[in-house]
Each structure stands twice: as C-alpha cells, then as structure tokens.
C-alpha cells in the first residue's frame with residue numbers, strides 16, 4: 241500500500257457529446273418514426289394531402305426563424321446521436337487504432353453537416 | 366449437509382480446469398453428478414470435490430447468496446453457484462467456467478485484485494463534513510429519515526461478487542474502467558445524507574475511466590443477484606457528472 245498521495249484525475253469531455261447524444265436520441269426515438277410515417281407513407285399513399293407539402297409551403301416554413309430552428313434541430317441532433325453511437329461502436333468492435341482520428345472524423349462529420357445545414361437555412365432567408 | 370435422495374438420474378457437468386503448475390492452458394473435464402431437484406451448482410461442486418476429484422478448486426463460504434465468493438460462469442452467464450440450481454438446466458449438460466474478464470488463478474478461482482482495488486479507490490466510507498465539525502460519538506447517532514435512506518439503500522446491497530464485472534463488455538475491453546459495482550458503491554456514498562465526500566468522488570466519476578467508460582449496455586443489472594442495478598447508479602452519476610461539467614466550465618479550478 242504505497243498509494244498515499246492523491247492521484248491526478250483527468251476530466252472527460254464526454255458530457256458534451258453525451259448531452260447531444262441524449263437529446264438526439266429522444267428526437268430519433270419519438271420524432272423520426274413520425275416523420276418517416278408522414279413523408280414516407282401517409283403522403284405517398286394520399287392519406288395526407290400532398291398540397292400541404294409542396295415546395296412553396298415548405299420553403300415558406302423553412303424561411304421563418306421558427307421553421308429554420310426546427311429543421312436544424314431535427315437534422316443536427318439525430319446526426320450527433322448517430323455518430324456518437326458509431327464512435328462507441330467502433331470501440332465495442334475492438335477497432336483500437338487511431339481513436340483520436342475516429343473521434344475527429346465522427347464528431348467532425350456531425351459538426352460539419354450541422355454547420356452546412358445551418359448556412360443552407362441561413363442563405364434561404 | 367443432508368445426503369441427497371438418490372434418484373438414479375445423472376447430470377453431466379463440464380468444468381474448465383487450470384492448474385498453473387502442470388497445465389499449459391485451461392482444459393475441460395466432464396463429471397457425472399447424481400441429480401436431485403434441490404441441488405445447487407455449489408453443492409454439485411462440493412459433491413465432485415468430496416467424491417470424484419478432490420483436486421478441484423472453487424471459492425465459497427456462506428451458501429446463501431450473502432458472501433459473494435461463489436461467482437462463476439454457468440453456460441456462459443455469470444451466476445452465484447449457491448443461487449443457481451441444477452433443475453434449471455437438467456437434463457442438459459452444464460458448463461462451468463471461472464468468472465469472465467478476470468485472470469484465472471486456479472480452476473474456478475479467479476484473481477479479484479483489480480476488482481478489490483477499484484472498490485477501494487472510490488473511497489467507500491463516510492467522509493465527515495469537516496474534520497473540525499466531526500460529530501462526536503457521545504453526541505449520539507446520525508439520524509436519517511426513511512426518504513434519505515431510500516436514496517442510497519438499493520446501492521448498498523452489493524455483496525462484491527463481481528458478477529457484474531464478468532458481465533460488463535466495457536470492463537472486458539478495457540479494465541481501466543472503474544466498473545459497475547465500484548460505481549454503484551460510489552453512488553451509494555455520494556447519495557448518503559451523512560456523507561460529505563461528493564466533491565472528492567466526483568473527480569473519479571468525471572474521468573473517462575469513471576462513468577464515461579460505460580455505454581449503458583445494462584447487462585450488469587441483469588446478472589446482479591442482489592438487485593443493486595449498477596447500470597441505474599451509473600446513469601444517475603452521468604447526470605451528476607454532466608452538471609459538474611457545466612459548473613466546471615463557469616468556475617474552473
């Protein structure tokens with residue numbers, strides 16, 4: 241028993257990614273199925289009137305601050321969720337090489353797409 | 366121990382054996398054990414040691430799911446030998462192996478040192494407020510309301526059997542991870558109203574090897590023989606760690 245002195249603890253930055261993962265997980269679980277149902281089934285089957293989902297109405301929706309925020313959140317958060325899961329799945333599968341690069345690639349991708357969607361929405365105004 | 370009623374039925378038990386001084390690597394040995402409905406796996410092992418092969422090694426003490434010594438893999442699932450019964454497997458064969466994710470010491474006995482070290486590291490004792498304010502024994506006991514006790518009681522039921530470590534794929538991949546039982550024990554002390562060591566323990570929690578090594582597989586809680594639910598303890602600690610992270614951003618040490 242020689243461990244008398246306090247060892248140094250390194251704080252993990254995981255809370256940031258876990259927070260995004262959790263928020264994205266909620267959306268993925270609750271809203272994605274609804275969106276798939278509407279856009280993938282109900283509209284093609286004609287149960288919901290296509291007229292409400294033409295380019296012009298959607299464009300109008302996307303160019304309000306509220307609509308833009310909703311679209312950004314719906315695209316970005318599930319993406320952070322997915323890439324966090326992929327990053328950890330790589331570890332679970334035993335892919336040990338280049339964890340740093342895996343991290344940069346996974347979260348970098350989520351970040352890049354988030355920024356891309358953000359600018360895309362912004363330039364539509 | 367009362368002598369089992371002979372029924373003439375036999376159950377085959379495969380045991381992974383390893384005697385470091387003579388075996389290069391572990392091998393399987395099959396034993397035929399007389400089957401009775403109320404025989405536990407631990408009793409079957411005792412039958413083997415008494416009647417078939419006295420060289421076989423395994424740990425046990427209480428035979429009533431209290432001491433936590435008899436953990437082993439039964440058909441690949443971490444179980445207490447004294448709490449698992451032949452009747453749940455008969456007439457199929459049973460395979461017994463030492464607890465997964467731990468080094469084998471001999472036969473079904475594993476080296477638990479790392480597990481014990483993890484338990485010690487999380488400061489598993491009540492840390493008083495300030496040394497100066499320490500309540501003297503003569504001032505009577507520290508009282509707690511049932512509500513205060515309910516906050517940690519479940520996490521205090523652990524018997525240190527190590528089944529959850531054998532179940533945890535993250536501990537299996539990287540044993541730097543503090544692991545389920547130690548983190549549940551940590552939560553037990555952090556949630557105790559008499560304890561003031563939370564700030565010290567949060568440093569352990571906040572690390573990659575702390576709660577963030579967990580990906581919420583949840584198998585630890587499935588195999589736990591005492592209903593401790595270490596996975597839930599870890600999720601609670603993740604929330605605490607996230608709060609701590611936010612506070613840390615505004616108030617760097």
Ligand code: SF4
Pocket residue numbers: 522523524525526527528529530545546549585588589590591592593594595
């Ligand atoms: S938490 Fe449960 S499985 Fe893990 S060591 Fe404690 S009693 Fe055993």
Ligand code: FES
Pocket residue numbers: 407424425426427428429430431432433434435436445446447448
């Ligand atoms: S012998 Fe004590 S827990 Fe099984």
